[in-house]
Amino acid sequence: MTNLHTLKIAYIGGGSKSWARSLMNDLALESRISGKVALYDINYEAAVQNAKIGNQISQLEEAKSNWKYEAVSTMEEALSESDFVIISILPGSFEEMASDVHTPEKYGVYQSVGDTVGPGGFVRALRTIPMYVEIANSIKQHAPDAWVINYTNPMSLCTRTLYEVFPEIKAFGCCHEVFETQSLLAEVVKEFLNEEVAQRSDIKVNVLGINHFTWVNQASYQNIDLIPYYKQFVEKYAETGFEKEEGSWKNSVFSSCQRVKFDLFKKYGVIAAAGDRHLAEFMPPIYLKDPETVSSWKFHLTSVDFRKENLKKRISENEELAEGNHKFEINSSGEEGVKIILALLGVEEVVTNVNYPNKGQIEGLPLGAIVETNALFRNNTVQPVFAGRLPLDIHNMVHRHVLNQESALQAALTKDKQLALNTFVNEPLLTVSREEAEELFDEMLKNTKDYLPGWAI
Amino acid sequence: MTNLHTLKIAYIGGGSKSWARSLMNDLALESRISGKVALYDINYEAAVQNAKIGNQISQLEEAKSNWKYEAVSTMEEALSESDFVIISILPGSFEEMASDVHTPEKYGVYQSVGDTVGPGGFVRALRTIPMYVEIANSIKQHAPDAWVINYTNPMSLCTRTLYEVFPEIKAFGCCHEVFETQSLLAEVVKEFLNEEVAQRSDIKVNVLGINHFTWVNQASYQNIDLIPYYKQFVEKYAETGFEKEEGSWKNSVFSSCQRVKFDLFKKYGVIAAAGDRHLAEFMPPIYLKDPETVSSWKFHLTSVDFRKENLKKRISENEELAEGNHKFEINSSGEEGVKIILALLGVEEVVTNVNYPNKGQIEGLPLGAIVETNALFRNNTVQPVFAGRLPLDIHNMVHRHVLNQESALQAALTKDKQLALNTFVNEPLLTVSREEAEELFDEMLKNTKDYLPGWAI
Amino acid sequence: MTNLHTLKIAYIGGGSKSWARSLMNDLALESRISGKVALYDINYEAAVQNAKIGNQISQLEEAKSNWKYEAVSTMEEALSESDFVIISILPGSFEEMASDVHTPEKYGVYQSVGDTVGPGGFVRALRTIPMYVEIANSIKQHAPDAWVINYTNPMSLCTRTLYEVFPEIKAFGCCHEVFETQSLLAEVVKEFLNEEVAQRSDIKVNVLGINHFTWVNQASYQNIDLIPYYKQFVEKYAETGFEKEEGSWKNSVFSSCQRVKFDLFKKYGVIAAAGDRHLAEFMPPIYLKDPETVSSWKFHLTSVDFRKENLKKRISENEELAEGNHKFEINSSGEEGVKIILALLGVEEVVTNVNYPNKGQIEGLPLGAIVETNALFRNNTVQPVFAGRLPLDIHNMVHRHVLNQESALQAALTKDKQLALNTFVNEPLLTVSREEAEELFDEMLKNTKDYLPGWAI
Amino acid sequence: MTNLHTLKIAYIGGGSKSWARSLMNDLALESRISGKVALYDINYEAAVQNAKIGNQISQLEEAKSNWKYEAVSTMEEALSESDFVIISILPGSFEEMASDVHTPEKYGVYQSVGDTVGPGGFVRALRTIPMYVEIANSIKQHAPDAWVINYTNPMSLCTRTLYEVFPEIKAFGCCHEVFETQSLLAEVVKEFLNEEVAQRSDIKVNVLGINHFTWVNQASYQNIDLIPYYKQFVEKYAETGFEKEEGSWKNSVFSSCQRVKFDLFKKYGVIAAAGDRHLAEFMPPIYLKDPETVSSWKFHLTSVDFRKENLKKRISENEELAEGNHKFEINSSGEEGVKIILALLGVEEVVTNVNYPNKGQIEGLPLGAIVETNALFRNNTVQPVFAGRLPLDIHNMVHRHVLNQESALQAALTKDKQLALNTFVNEPLLTVSREEAEELFDEMLKNTKDYLPGWAI
Ligand SMILES: [Mg+2]
Ligand SMILES: [Mg+2]
Ligand SMILES: [Mg+2]
Ligand SMILES: [Mg+2]
Structure with a gap:
């Protein structure tokens, strides 16, 4: 029996500018579970920023549960003793x-x-698969019993790689x-x-x-x-x-x-x-x-130029948020x-x-x-x-x-x-x-x- | 879209002394659906008796829906235009x-x-299978789109026979x-x-x-x-x-x-x-x-002697019920x-x-x-x-x-x-x-x- | 035990200008088996001509076995009591x-x-499959135990159709x-x-x-x-x-x-x-x-024009052969x-x-x-x-x-x-x-x- | 291309009293291949004795090929560079x-x-499987490309174990x-x-x-x-x-x-x-x-007593043979x-x-x-x-x-x-x-x- 109020979630790609926020919102709106979220990202600063944002969300009056967010500097640290692992990375x-x-x-x-597919999806897969080999091996070693939820594309091949490397993994993709x-x-x-x-x-x-x-x-x-x-x-x-x-x-x-x-x-x-x-x-x-x-x-x-512009906006928005300069609203992500x-x-x-x-x-x-x-x-x-x-x-x-x-x-x-x-x-x-x-x-x-x-x- | 209040259920083995009663009770307790139930049995009199009982149950104050029960003399009559087929027969x-x-x-x-198994279950299967061949053929002809629920034992072989004869059948066993x-x-x-x-x-x-x-x-x-x-x-x-x-x-x-x-x-x-x-x-x-x-x-x-005794009791109980000499109570069957x-x-x-x-x-x-x-x-x-x-x-x-x-x-x-x-x-x-x-x-x-x-x- | 010297081969497409000749030659060169070959073709005259050629080949001194060739006017006649069925038709x-x-x-x-494939092979398949449905049904009825050898293209789909229609068929393609x-x-x-x-x-x-x-x-x-x-x-x-x-x-x-x-x-x-x-x-x-x-x-x-020319040549060659105007040589077909x-x-x-x-x-x-x-x-x-x-x-x-x-x-x-x-x-x-x-x-x-x-x- | 006259056969269980002799005879009767046979047995002396016998057979006039037999003291030595591995052991x-x-x-x-089966075959399997685990691992390491022929019973489980441990093995049982x-x-x-x-x-x-x-x-x-x-x-x-x-x-x-x-x-x-x-x-x-x-x-x-007696006879027979006291006859083993x-x-x-x-x-x-x-x-x-x-x-x-x-x-x-x-x-x-x-x-x-x-x- 897992204690519903001392959960640990590991977030691989925890510096993410969008999925991370969705999760923070949805967790805040759910009173029946709580615990901590370890954010791991190859961009450590981004994880730190997200931790700040997450912790502020937890403090909001509307928040129904109190989650503690923490940036960690190694995948192992994130995975150890985690009950759930969320993977949402930008490959490259x-x-x-x-x-x-x-x-x-x-x-x-x-x-x-x-x-996902097409020439672009194919080449993206080639570069993502080795990253997922590494993640799967790390999960096998540090969190073999955790539930693993993948959000990264190409979805099928990311999830397939996890099972290829660690067939007993408890993983699926959303x-x-x-x-x-x-x-x-x-x-x-x-x-x-x-x-x-x-x-x-x-x-x-x-x-x-x-x-x-x-x-x-x-x-x-x-x-x-x-x-x-x-x-x-x-x-x-x-x-x-x-x-x-x-x-x-x-x-x-x-x-x-x-x-x-x-x-x-x-x-x-x-x-x-x-x-x-x-x-x-x-x-x-x-x-x-x-x-x-x-x-x-x-x-x-x-166009990727559009994505770049879009990201810039989100980064500065996040900075503002992290510094507490903005009022948050908690919305269910869907x-x-x-x-x-x-x-x-x-x-x-x-x-x-x-x-x-x-x-x-x-x-x-x-x-x-x-x-x-x-x-x-x-x-x-x-x-x-x-x-x-x-x-x-x-x-x-x-x-x-x-x-x-x-x-x-x-x-x-x-x-x-x-x-x-x-x-x-x-x-x-x-x-x-x-x-x-x-x-x-x-x-x-x-x-x-x-x-x-x-x-x- | 099926109209929830003009349903037809065909009951093969509708003279049954126990399962039929369970169904009547459970239907009576459910307000969201209604319609008629055609009772078919090789023992026509038993079906007639059950129809009487069923219709009395429908009249009870506690009944939340009004089902009409009717004994029919052929399987075809029961099956035609049915939405559901229930099979619960005594083979032999x-x-x-x-x-x-x-x-x-x-x-x-x-x-x-x-x-079910053992020498008895095996020989019972040998004699039940031809009956299910006949039922499956009849469903194929007269009610190919109906949902078929089997209650007869040996469960696995009865259901298996339905699929062997009519692979497109929509059947399962409970x-x-x-x-x-x-x-x-x-x-x-x-x-x-x-x-x-x-x-x-x-x-x-x-x-x-x-x-x-x-x-x-x-x-x-x-x-x-x-x-x-x-x-x-x-x-x-x-x-x-x-x-x-x-x-x-x-x-x-x-x-x-x-x-x-x-x-x-x-x-x-x-x-x-x-x-x-x-x-x-x-x-x-x-x-x-x-x-x-x-x-x-x-x-x-x-012992089968016990079953015979038991049946006698139920028969006389049913007769009383059919004649309206007894007060019914509607209980969920589980x-x-x-x-x-x-x-x-x-x-x-x-x-x-x-x-x-x-x-x-x-x-x-x-x-x-x-x-x-x-x-x-x-x-x-x-x-x-x-x-x-x-x-x-x-x-x-x-x-x-x-x-x-x-x-x-x-x-x-x-x-x-x-x-x-x-x-x-x-x-x-x-x-x-x-x-x-x-x-x-x-x-x-x-x-x-x-x-x-x-x-x- | 099949008698090796009273065999019957049914040839569907027996008016064929090339495969039929290959078979006649190869049979003539094999002393260990003999019997008769029934040639069936929707072009009956072509079958008759091939029968003439076949019978002449059988008469040749170099022939090691004596096969009797006969044109027949229905598929049933060809198939009945046959030990082998050869199918080599021109679909359309x-x-x-x-x-x-x-x-x-x-x-x-x-x-x-x-x-075989490509747009042409695909459309050819669409028109050939119904022919093979007919052939398969006829084999099922008239020669269910015969061995069936297919030579027609599209090979895979012709053979597949035979099995789809008559799963117990003893067929393969060469x-x-x-x-x-x-x-x-x-x-x-x-x-x-x-x-x-x-x-x-x-x-x-x-x-x-x-x-x-x-x-x-x-x-x-x-x-x-x-x-x-x-x-x-x-x-x-x-x-x-x-x-x-x-x-x-x-x-x-x-x-x-x-x-x-x-x-x-x-x-x-x-x-x-x-x-x-x-x-x-x-x-x-x-x-x-x-x-x-x-x-x-x-x-x-x-080009199909080339094929048409080629066929004309073969037809006149065959006419000559059928009339006995040419000296045959028996060569193994490979x-x-x-x-x-x-x-x-x-x-x-x-x-x-x-x-x-x-x-x-x-x-x-x-x-x-x-x-x-x-x-x-x-x-x-x-x-x-x-x-x-x-x-x-x-x-x-x-x-x-x-x-x-x-x-x-x-x-x-x-x-x-x-x-x-x-x-x-x-x-x-x-x-x-x-x-x-x-x-x-x-x-x-x-x-x-x-x-x-x-x-x- | 393997040279047919410099073959190496590894014999695991090479001290065997019967199968080894069959092989020696059959090899001696075949002129198209030759080479050497490495005999490995946990009973080293028995392997030495068989080597002596094998080499005498090779010297016989009737021998059509010259095979050299050698007892070796480790499985590795037997397996290294072998083209074929024969396994015929007495488990226990x-x-x-x-x-x-x-x-x-x-x-x-x-x-x-x-x-093979029955209580005896079952228990024999339990004790044989670990031996085959060891053999399979050794083959994987020292002779991964060799063909492996199993003669030991329980045949199915011995062969199955080889594939379980080393799925790429080229093994079968005769x-x-x-x-x-x-x-x-x-x-x-x-x-x-x-x-x-x-x-x-x-x-x-x-x-x-x-x-x-x-x-x-x-x-x-x-x-x-x-x-x-x-x-x-x-x-x-x-x-x-x-x-x-x-x-x-x-x-x-x-x-x-x-x-x-x-x-x-x-x-x-x-x-x-x-x-x-x-x-x-x-x-x-x-x-x-x-x-x-x-x-x-x-x-x-x-009875196993019979087997013991039988073995004694074969041992003394073998001793005689090894010492050269007996005239050999080479017979095909079947x-x-x-x-x-x-x-x-x-x-x-x-x-x-x-x-x-x-x-x-x-x-x-x-x-x-x-x-x-x-x-x-x-x-x-x-x-x-x-x-x-x-x-x-x-x-x-x-x-x-x-x-x-x-x-x-x-x-x-x-x-x-x-x-x-x-x-x-x-x-x-x-x-x-x-x-x-x-x-x-x-x-x-x-x-x-x-x-x-x-x-x-
Ligand atoms: Mg998606
Ligand atoms: Mg039951
Ligand atoms: Mg071809
Ligand atoms: Mg054996």
Whole structure:
């Protein structure tokens, strides 16, 4: 029995500018658990700053629990005696990310995010995997019984690496993309059934696929099958797209009008359950042919320059916060991390979607591959819920990515450049010639070589 | 969307003297659904009588919903347009059951129930399977979209036959044995933690195995792991047994003091989650060596004469009830059938144990075998929850029964007497010589030959 | 026991202009078996002509056995009481084939054969599958115990269809492409070891993959591992290509200089064991980018006009032969059909490569998919030999085709145009935009619509 | 390329009194290979003696090749630079073997061999597995590329242990029991077809099962299916048994009249392909009920006293031989070890039965379990041949033993006495009460405790 008020959470990547704040808020809003959070980051100063912010949040009147935040200087220190480990790191700097996203543009290959699949996601994976090897080994040594929650992308390969290195690890990955789909379905209910859905989780969905290329083949609200209503919704909004506030998609590079999602439904008959920016990258360059095409589908390419600007803002905001110059407001993040922690502590059981090794929950995908389905969380257990089989045509696309991820992992672990290249060229987004693909690959590898020790680059 | 107040339930075996009453009670206590129940039984009069009783219950003041009961004379009539099908039949008469249970006693083979495994369960399966072939074909034709809930034993083989004949069937089997284990664990909480568990389902268990030979390898209450407490409990009560009221086990042939369960924990380290009478039959004759041994383990052989007497009582009680000579009281049965029906109608989701084809929820057992694990019930879906792998020594025992069940099914479907015999002799309870086993087999087959058309007996 | 001298072979597609002759020759050269051959063809006249030719061959002095050839007018007549069934049909006419091969050229998509994968192979499959459904049903009814040998392309899908319709069928598919690889390895032995290999089959190879995209990861001659020598060979000839007679590749559209094969070895490290024309079609348009690229890799696009011309020649040649105006010469065809028939008759056992459902002989590919590996042929049995696992990067490419083939089959069986389209766009050769792909698909379907009854075209 | 005349064979258990001689003879009769044999034995003197004998055999005029034998004092010395490793050890002394075979007799449990399954085989396994752990580790370190041939019993568990410890090992196990079945089938051919089979291997059999409980479901000679003839043969000889020379079975404790084999065919319809002494031990005590029953089935219990006497004779014989006091004769042993070595050296390919991890060659048995089927041996490869699925009733019996073997392995590796006991009681031969089984287990463990370091005995 774990004492609910002396918990220790280790946060790897604890200098993070966004996820860390979400966690701090959500913890502060939950009275049933408390304890301390050890923040570890290769940028120690950032962790120190976050600790300051966290401790101030804890002091706020609205805070329902008192968590103590502390920056630590080694991973071991963070992990030792922790009950939970949260991993949310930036693999490399914005320089490498800029190469991931923008180098392919020279070859006419556009990516909306560049952190999961596509040339950018692939190269990001190559440099992230060794970091996760190190983390997994450290967890094996210092916190083998802790629950490990991953938030870093590429989600599937990060989680897969943890299990490859330490098969007994108690790890899974969380992502909020499916929540958006539930919210969208709540809009469908509103529109066609004239009912206000009380909370997102009242929309029941069967989730199956892989992270950011996740599908929903069953959706219901109470005793209402939502698939036929979604079909009508798609028919109505396929061309214009759907937004809560008209035109608002233009205000944020992270927004879209769901047109990619609707088009995929028209083509494949099942709900694609991730944001358009992610979905587009798993397909051949239908939606990402060029910037004009992207605009016509009403979503955005996210430039790394934008991210840099954005980060600057957040850094100065954080500085202000850390120094106590700003009044905080505690808002629930919409993430489920704390809810899941509660379930793992036996406080209340929850069924939600999660990235986890395939134990058979998706039929036809290889056992051990990291897949996204619902799981049942209870005291000290996560148990995937059987999700069935994807429709054949979607299965084939998903399976292709699963295969690429497996060989990307092996290439990264063995530093096998030829295997890496032979996998890289399988990315559906990459329809350039083999010669160009090889050239691009070489250039991208060079740009990230600081994080690829031991490779023949 | 199914209308929650015009439901149709088909009840195959609707003349039943016990399960039918449980259902009537539970339906009457649930205000959120209503409709009609078609009772079909080869004994039409019994169905008529139950219809009368059911309709009277519906009229009672305490009844929260108004269900209409009707006896029908064909299975087709019952099934047509039904939303749910409940199957709870007596395969054959008490004469055949008497042979199942008592013929082996001539050879020194004792059985406490004789309806699941052992020589009795095996022969019962041979005669039940053709009935389930007929039912499955009828469902395929008349109610292919209905949800089918089986209560008949042998549970695994009945459910397995449904899927063999009609693979797209939406069927599962329910049994309350695990609930008793949860209740026992609630007693453990009371004894060692001094806390009163509000409801049985607050005890969370991971269920895995096959019906009546089901195991629990994880059990918790809130954030408390109950396994170490169960261990203490077993140590304390292994010799004396455990009862809520001392000596009460002697008052009912269905009662026990859990000594078999405790002994299995001592031998195998995991909680056996069924009644002692069932568990004993899956093992070699450790607990069923002879009547004295049975008594020493503080459980009972259930004689079929007793069942006959018991039935007579219930029949006359029913007659009284049907004629309206008695005041009814509506009591919840403790079964979960109605709760599951509610979940399948999207009213509220539930996680509970169920008998269902193995989709991988138990690692290492053949896919398609009927296994018992938790499942998530939601609007129009049942999804098994991944349960993991049994400890090797238990796995071996369970697997042996799974293999026997598969060849029993094939023997029954092909009327292959040699295969049947070669399977019969694999029953762990049967340690007589091969010659005696063959003789016993012949005798038992002869006794049940009215239900084995086409066999060379 | 089958009488070796009263055999009956049914030949479906018995009007064939090439395979039929190969069989006639090989049968005539084998003294240990004899009997009759029933030739069935939708072009009855062509079958009659072949029967005449066959019977003349039987009369020749060099003929070691006397086979009787007869044209029959129904498939049933051919199949009844047959011991072996050979299937070698032309699915559709040259008009459809012309569309398969040349319509994609309008979109810049070039194919060297167009009968296996790529847009042409895919559409060919859609029209061939219904024919194979009919053949399989006829075999099930009229010759369920016969051995069935398929020679038609697309090999994998033809054979897969036979098993889908009649799972107990005793069928497999034969293709000579691997033999060419053995012959090439014999050249390697000659060049580097200065030894003349007596016969092709003395080169032992481990075969794994799918038809026409088959790989050899182990090759030996006596106790010599040939892989290192093949590596040297590739290094020497990668640029120039290899031919026995210099320049001879230009004399036949079916010839090549193995440059594709060598390049694949350089990229993937394992021997690609099919002709360059076939291999190129399984890859993205590396080798088939445009006609100039094809020439630079020293192989050919096979135009259907050429095939038409070629056929005309063969027809007039056949007419001459049928009328007895020509002197025959009996030459062994180099095919292994008769050798395998001998093995299945218990005359002598043989190990050779074959297309057969995956029973696990290739690890990691789905069970039931038609794969190509070695098998052991003995009296009345074919047993695949365990071949292991492909290297990850090759596995991914092969698996992608396997997945496409499975959904092509389902699309063809259910006449599901959307599924067909969603599969079509997965062809690696097709890197045009989604819009163009849809347009091309529609055009190609229209061109073959005579063979797609029931489709919404 | 391995030089065929500078081979090195390591012989673990090189002091052996019988297998070593077989190998020496077979090597001497084969001209195509030569080299040296390093004999390692914990009894160094015995190895020295065998070296002397081996070198004398090499000198004989009839010897076709010159092998040099040398006794070495460490396993490392034997293994280093070896091309082949042969393992044939006696695990423990005759004292432990006497306990294995005879201690159960006190409880009425009789065993005819006691080295594979049954209480004796089980306990033998417990003490052998640690020895194989050591051997496997040594091979991993000193001869990772060598081919390893196991002859020690329990065959399945010895081979399984090698793979558990060193998964990349190139190991398999050889046993001659199936050969006897081929010879018996040659007698069937003689009797009913009046033909003399030239060599045993002309009888083609499909082998499937586990060592000593191996089955043949297809058997042919040329184009003749032998199963119907075997059926007649069994009908004729079931009661009397079959012998080449009448009454000869009484002259050797290793002989039988095949009555067990015939009875199993009558019961299960498939040929049991091992000696009666082995087969009987896998079944419940049908054939081994008591010594009288054994006699009535016309086979023998092999007492360890007999083995001791027998060994004494062989020792003195060996001494004479070693001293050169006797004239040698070189006779082929009938074993296939050398033939397989030739195949692995690329000299000539062979298909024969072998014990190897299940890669899917037997459907329905767990992957990785050591099963016995045919395999194709070629230059540096062994590849199992797909054997199909056992009939359900036999499958169940075989599977039960496979499960026991897996948990025996785990018990031995983890020294888990409770798991060992829970596995021990699953032995079909053991139908005593649980109490007696526990007592017997304790006694047997104590008797072998010198070989169970680290166990809580
Ligand atoms: Mg995400
Ligand atoms: Mg029950
Ligand atoms: Mg071909
Ligand atoms: Mg043996």
